[in-house]
Amino acid sequence: MSSNIANETTCAFKDRRPWTLRRILSNRYLLYTVSLLIFFFGWDYLAKMQGQEATASIARPKEVLLALVDLWENELAEYTLLGHAWMSTQRVLVGFVLASVIAVPLGLFMALNKYVNAVVKPLFDLLKPMPPISWVSIAILWFGIGETSKVFIIIIGTFVPCLLNAYNGVRLVEPELYDVIRILGGNRRDEILHVCLPASFPAIFAGLQISLNSAWTCVLAAELVSSRSGLGYIIIQGMNLSDSAMVMGGMAVIAVMACGTSLLVTGLERLLCPWKRKIAGL
Amino acid sequence: MATPLSPSEVKIACTNVSKTFIQKGTQEVPVLDDVSVGVRENEFLVILGPGQCGKSTLLRIIAGLETPSTGSVFLDNREVTGPGADRGLVFQGYMLFPWKTVLGNVEMGPRLRGIGSKERKAVAQHYLDLVGLTGFENHYPHQLSGGMKQRVGIARVYANSPEVLLLDEPFGQLDAQTRIFMEQETARIWQAEKRTVLFVTNNIDEALFLGDRIVVMEGKLPGHVRTVYDVTLPRPRDFTDMDFLRLRQEIIDASQLTL
Numbered sequence: 001m002s003s004n005i006a007n008e009t010t011c012a013f014k015d016r017r018p019w020t021l022r023r024i025l026s027n028r029y030l031l032y033t034v035s036l037l038i039f040f041f042g043w044d045y046l047a048k049m050q051g052q053e054a055t056a057s058i059a060r061p062k063e064v065l066l067a068l069v070d071l072w073e074n075e076l077a078e079y080t081l082l083g084h085a086w087m088s089t090q091r092v093l094v095g096f097v098l099a100s101v102i103a104v105p106l107g108l109f110m111a112l113n114k115y116v117n118a119v120v121k122p123l124f125d126l127l128k129p130m131p132p133i134s135w136v137s138i139a140i141l142w143f144g145i146g147e148t149s150k151v152f153i154i155i156i157g158t159f160v161p162c163l164l165n166a167y168n169g170v171r172l173v174e175p176e177l178y179d180v181i182r183i184l185g186g187n188r189r190d191e192i193l194h195v196c197l198p199a200s201f202p203a204i205f206a207g208l209q210i211s212l213n214s215a216w217t218c219v220l221a222a223e224l225v226s227s228r229s230g231l232g233y234i235i236i237q238g239m240n241l242s243d244s245a246m247v248m249g250g251m252a253v254i255a256v257m258a259c260g261t262s263l264l265v266t267g268l269e270r271l272l273c274p275w276k277r278k279i280a281g282l
Numbered sequence: 283m284a285t286p287l288s289p290s291e292v293k294i295a296c297t298n299v300s301k302t303f304i305q306k307g308t309q310e311v312p313v314l315d316d317v318s319v320g321v322r323e324n325e326f327l328v329i330l331g332p333g334q335c336g337k338s339t340l341l342r343i344i345a346g347l348e349t350p351s352t353g354s355v356f357l358d359n360r361e362v363t364g365p366g367a368d369r370g371l372v373f374q375g376y377m378l379f380p381w382k383t384v385l386g387n388v389e390m391g392p393r394l395r396g397i398g399s400k401e402r403k404a405v406a407q408h409y410l411d412l413v414g415l416t417g418f419e420n421h422y423p424h425q426l427s428g429g430m431k432q433r434v435g436i437a438r439v440y441a442n443s444p445e446v447l448l449l450d451e452p453f454g455q456l457d458a459q460t461r462i463f464m465e466q467e468t469a470r471i472w473q474a475e476k477r478t479v480l481f482v483t484n485n486i487d488e489a490l491f492l493g494d495r496i497v498v499m500e501g502k503l504p505g506h507v508r509t510v511y512d513v514t515l516p517r518p519r520d521f522t523d524m525d526f527l528r529l530r531q532e533i534i535d536a537s538q539l540t541l
Contacts, residue, residue, distance in 0.1 A: 179347050180377050184391040184442055185367030194390070198381040275381045275422045 059245035064252065067238075067245035076237065079229050081253065088223065088230040089257055091147065092215045095154025096261075100211065103159045104204055107166030111200075112192065124163065132157030132214065133221045145226040150219060157218035158211035165207025169200030202276060205269040212265055216258045231257070287320040293478045294321040294344060294446060298353035300504070301339055313339050315504035316353070319497055321446075324476045328493030330483060330533075336505030337482045338374075341450050344480065345371045357446065367395060370439030372449040376431040378423040384410065384434050385419040391442025402441075409437040412471055429460040436471065446478045453488070462521075465491050469518060490530055491519050498537050509536060 024030065040061055047060040059067070071081035079087065110117040135156045143149035177195045186194065223232025231254050238246030270277045301314040313336040321327045331337045342348045344355050346365035355362040357369070370391075378387050385406055392402035410416060413433040423431055432452050439447055452468075453461045465488055472479060472492075483489055489496050496511045511533060515525055 174377070176373060176375065176377050177379065179365075179371070180373070180379075180390075181394070182347065182365040183345060183367075183369070183371045184394050184438075185365075186394040190394050194379070194394075198379070201381075273381070275424075 057244055059248050063245040064248045067243070068249040068253070071234065071246070071249065076234065077228055081234075084230055084234055085253055085257055088219050088232065088254070089261065091150045091154060091219045091222075091230070092212070092261065095151045095218070096158050096212060096215045098151070099155040099158040099215075100162045100208060103162035104166045104207075107163040108170055108196075108200070110163075111167045111170030112196065124160075128160055128164075132160075132218050136221055136225050139222070140226060150222040150227075153222045154215045154218045157214040161207045161210040161214060162204075163207075165203045165210070166200060169203025169207075170196055172203070173199040198273075201273050202269075205265065205273070208265050208269075209262060212261055213258070216254065216261075220254065287322065291322050292320045293323040293325070293358065294319075294480070295356040295359075296320075296340070296344065296353070297356070299340065299343060299350045299355065300352045301336070301343060301348065302351045302504075312504035314343075314350075315506045317499075317505070317507055318353075319507060321478055321480060322494075324478055326472060326479045326481065326492055326494045328481045328483060328489040328496045329499060330486060330489040330496050331499030331505065332484055332501045334503060335499045335501050336503060337499055338450050340505070341371070341448050341480060341482050344446075345369055345448050347371075367391065367442055368444055369446045369448055370442055370444035372432070372435045372439050372447070372452045374451040374454045376423070376428075376435050376455075378431055378434055378438075380423055383420050383422055384415060384426070387423065387434055388437045388441045390438060395442075405443075406437070406441050409440045412440070412474060413437045414467065427460075428456050429464055432456070432464065433467070436468070440471075440475065440477075444477070446480065449479065449481045451482055451484065454484075461485075461488070466518070468492060473517065486530055486533060487521055490515075490526055490533075491521065496533070498533060509533075 043058075044060050044062075047058040047063075050058060068081065071084075074080070076084070106116075106120065110120055132153060135153050139149040139152045139156075143152055173196060177199065178191050181191045181195055219230065220232045220235075223230040224236050227233045227236075231250050234250035234253075235247050238244070238248075238250060296317055296319045299314055299317045300312070303311045303313055305311050317336075317340060319327075319329075319340075329337045329340065339348060343350050344362065346362050346369065362369075379390065382390065385403065388410055389402040389406035392405055397405075407419070410419060413436055415430065415433055415437065418426065418430065423434065426434065435452065436449075453464050456464060469492055481489075481492055490513060493513050496513060498508045498511070499505050500508045511529070513529065515523065515529070519526060
C-alpha cells in the first residue's frame, strides 16, 4: 500500500555533476554578472567617448554615483535624497492603498452581482481608456499643486487595473468548483468565501502589481509637472541644471524604490496564497 | 436479465426522467429520454454507456445540480429538489480546491456543516487513511498525481458521510495501470465502508469489476436505458475470469457497441 504511494510521488534528485568548464560557463549567476558588467562598461565607454565636460548628455556611472552621494549628504530644496525618495513613496503608497481598498471590492461586487455590474460597468468603460496622465492638469486645477492632486492622479492610474483584475479573477473561476461547494452542503456565502475569493486572489495580486507600476508612473508625472519634493523633482532639477548625472541618479533611485514596493506586494501575495508559493518552489 | 426491485428496498428512484437543454436560445437538445432507474440501499450500481449518451447529465440530475425537464428523482421517497450533503459527487476532473491542502479539501464538507475543527480533522484523517493518503495531509493538490488527486476526491465525499455516492467517470483521466489500481482500491474502500453508489463509466471492464448491477445506456442522444444486468460474480473480481469474460461478451453482443 505505502510503496504504491511512494512510487506515485515525484522524487527530487540531487545534482552531483562535476564542475566542468562548460558547466561553469553556463552557470546562471556567472551569466547574470557578465551581462551586468557588459552593460556598465558599455555605458561607461559610451560616456567617455563623448568627452569630459560636465554638461555631457551621458554621465558616467561613477558620476551618477557621486551625484547620488552628494544628494544623500546635502539638502536639495529642504530634503536630502532619502527625504525625496520617502515623499514619492509616501504618495505612491497612499494613492495605491486608497485605490485598491475601493477598486478591489468594487470589482468583486461587479463580478458577483449583475445589478452592481450594470450600474458601474458603463461608467467604468467610458473612463477606462483615458490615460491617467491626462488627468494631471485637471487635478492641479481642482486640487492645487499640493499632495491631494498627486494622490488623486495615482488613484486614477491604479484604479483601473485593480478593478479589472479583481473582476476577471472572479469571472474566470472554474464553475464546477461552485458545484463542489453546493454538493458538500454549502450555500452562496460558502461559495464566495471558499471558492470565489481564494480563486481570484492570484488575479487580484497580478492587478496590484500592475497598479503599483502605474502608481510610480503617475507620481513621477505629477512631480515633473509641479512639485517641490520627490524623485520627479530631483529629475526636473537635474534637467534644468543640465546635470545628467543627477537626472540619471533620480531615475536609478526610482527603479530601486519601484522594485522595493513591488517586492512588498509579492511578499504579501506569498503570505496570503501559500498554495502559489509551493508551485513556485517546485 | 435483472431481478425486479421491490419498492421497499429502493434507495434512489428515477422515474421517467427526461432532460432537454436549450442551446443558443431556441435550439432544443434532448439529452435524456424517459429514464427510469432504481438503486438499492448499499448497492454498487454502474451506469455504462459510450460518450455523449447523457449518463453524466443523469448523475448531475440525481445530485440536484440540474433539474429534470420531466419526471422526478426520489431519495428515500423524498423528491430531490437541489444539491444536498446526503449525496456526494466525485468529478471526472477531480475538482479539488487548489488553495486547500489535502486535509483542507477532505474536511471541507464537515466544515460547511459547521462541525468543530477537532472533530472534522479526525474524520478527514480517518478517510485519508482509508484511501491510502496517510502522510500527504499537508500537500497541495498540484503536488499529487492524478490517481492521488482522485483519492482525495473520494475521501472528500466520504468524509461528508453522504448516504449516496455519485461517481462521474472518476478514473477517465488516468492511465490504464493507475486506473486498474484505482478500481481495486474503490472496491476495497466500498467493501470497508458500504454506501449506495452510482458509478458512471464508459469502460465495460470497470463496470464489470465494480458493479452489483450494470445499467447499459444507448449510445445516441437522447440517452435511454437499454438493458440492466445483475452481476453476481464473487469479489474480489478478476478481469480474466471465465465468467467475467462471458458476461462481458454477452453485454457487448447485446448492446452492439464497441465499449
